[in-house]
Amino acid sequence: MSRVRIVVILACILLAVIATAALIRTKKTPKGPAPNAANRGVPVLAEPVVARDVPVYLRGLGSVSAFNTVTVRARVDGQITKINFQEGQEVQQGQLLVQIDVRPFEAALHTAEANLAKDEASQADAKLNLSRFTELYKAGVISQQQYNTQQSMVGQLTGAIGADNAAIENAKLQITYSHITAPIGGRIGLRLVDIGNMVHATDQNGLVVITQMHPIAVLFTLPEDYIPQVLQHMRKGPLSVEAYSRDDKTKLASGKLLTLNNEIDPTTGTNKYKAVFQNEDRALWPNQFVNVRLLLETMPNALTVPVAAIQRGSQGIYTYVVKPDYTVEARVVKVGVTEGNVASIEAGLKAGELVVTDGQDKLQPGAKVEVQQRGNRGNGAANASGAPGS
Numbered sequence: 001m002s003r004v005r006i007v008v009i010l011a012c013i014l015l016a017v018i019a020t021a022a023l024i025r026t027k028k029t030p031k032g033p034a035p036n037a038a039n040r041g042v043p044v045l046a047e048p049v050v051a052r053d054v055p056v057y058l059r060g061l062g063s064v065s066a067f068n069t070v071t072v073r074a075r076v077d078g079q080i081t082k083i084n085f086q087e088g089q090e091v092q093q094g095q096l097l098v099q100i101d102v103r104p105f106e107a108a109l110h111t112a113e114a115n116l117a118k119d120e121a122s123q124a125d126a127k128l129n130l131s132r133f134t135e136l137y138k139a140g141v142i143s144q145q146q147y148n149t150q151q152s153m154v155g156q157l158t159g160a161i162g163a164d165n166a167a168i169e170n171a172k173l174q175i176t177y178s179h180i181t182a183p184i185g186g187r188i189g190l191r192l193v194d195i196g197n198m199v200h201a202t203d204q205n206g207l208v209v210i211t212q213m214h215p216i217a218v219l220f221t222l223p224e225d226y227i228p229q230v231l232q233h234m235r236k237g238p239l240s241v242e243a244y245s246r247d248d249k250t251k252l253a254s255g256k257l258l259t260l261n262n263e264i265d266p267t268t269g270t271n272k273y274k275a276v277f278q279n280e281d282r283a284l285w286p287n288q289f290v291n292v293r294l295l296l297e298t299m300p301n302a303l304t305v306p307v308a309a310i311q312r313g314s315q316g317i318y319t320y321v322v323k324p325d326y327t328v329e330a331r332v333v334k335v336g337v338t339e340g341n342v343a344s345i346e347a348g349l350k351a352g353e354l355v356v357t358d359g360q361d362k363l364q365p366g367a368k369v370e371v372q373q374r375g376n377r378g379n380g381a382a383n384a385s386g387a388p389g390s
Contacts, residue, residue: 041368044359062220071206100178109171116164123157241275320356
C-alpha cells in the first residue's frame, strides 16, 4: 500500500469522526430559549425602609489626659530609709510613700527645745530683776540707764524665746517633710529612687510620679464649624461622649463633655474639647489615642436605609425601589445624616418600601428583579417571601 493511499484513508476516518460528533451535539442541544428564561428577573438583595431613632454624632481624634499628674519630690535633704509603695499601686491622698532619715531633724528639735527652756529661765530671772529695779528706780537708788537696760534685757529674752519657738516649729516641719505622703490619690508609676539614696530638695527628677486615673479626661478636636451647634446643645444639658479604640470598633468608655477651648487654632481651623470619664474599669490610660464620638442629638423616628442602597448619578442621589410587581423604580431621595452603615432619608421614601442594596449595576428603571435572601446572592435562590411594600 502506497503512502498516499494511507494518508487518504486516515483523512476519511477523521472526517467521519468529526461529522459524528457534530451530529451528537446537535441532538443534545435543545432548540429555543430556556424554560421560563423570559420570566426570570435580575437577582438582587433588598431591605425595607425602617423608621427608628438615629443618633447624630460628631467624630474627632483625641488623646487621654490625666486629670492630675504629680511628680513627688523631696522637700528636705537626707537619706531614704523606707519606701512604702509598690510600682503600679493605687494610693490614697495622704498615704505614706517614702521616709527620709529623721534623726538630724529630731536632733535639731531637741536643740531648739533646750534653747527655749534656757531662754525662758533667763527671761523669768530678768523679769524678777526688772521688778526690783522698778522699786529701786522709784526710790532714786538706781539710775534711769540701769532701769532701761534691765527692760531691754527682758525684751531681748522675749525675742529669743520667740526665735526658739520658731526653730521648734521649723524642726517639726522638717520631720513632717521627711515623711513624704501622696498629695493626690492615683496610680503610682515606676520608682525613680531606691532605699539608701541621698535625695535633695533641689533634685529635678523626683521620687515617683502619681497619675490620677479616676476620673480621667480626653482632649479631642473638631472643626470650628461645629462650635455654634455644640454650644446650642450644651445649653440644653450635658452632652454624651464615647471613646473608641484606635480601629474605631471597640467602645472603651462613656463620659460627658466638660468644656471647649476659648480660642480656635488658626493653623488647623479646629477647636479643642475636653470630656470627663469616670474610668472605673481603667479602660483609658494617659496619652492613649482614641476615636471620640460626641452625641449632638437624636433624631426620633427617622426613615433609614442601608448606605449601600444610596446611588449617585446625573439625576442626583437616588435609590432603586422594588415595586409590588417586582420591577424597580429609580427614585430621587434626599439623604440626611449618615451614621455607620445607615443613612437617614428626609424625602423620597416611605416606611416599609423595599430598596435594592446589592445588584444595582445590572439594573435600569423598569427592570424585573428577583429579591434573594441575604447570603444567597448569585446562588439562584428563590424570591424572598412577601411582596414589596407589603
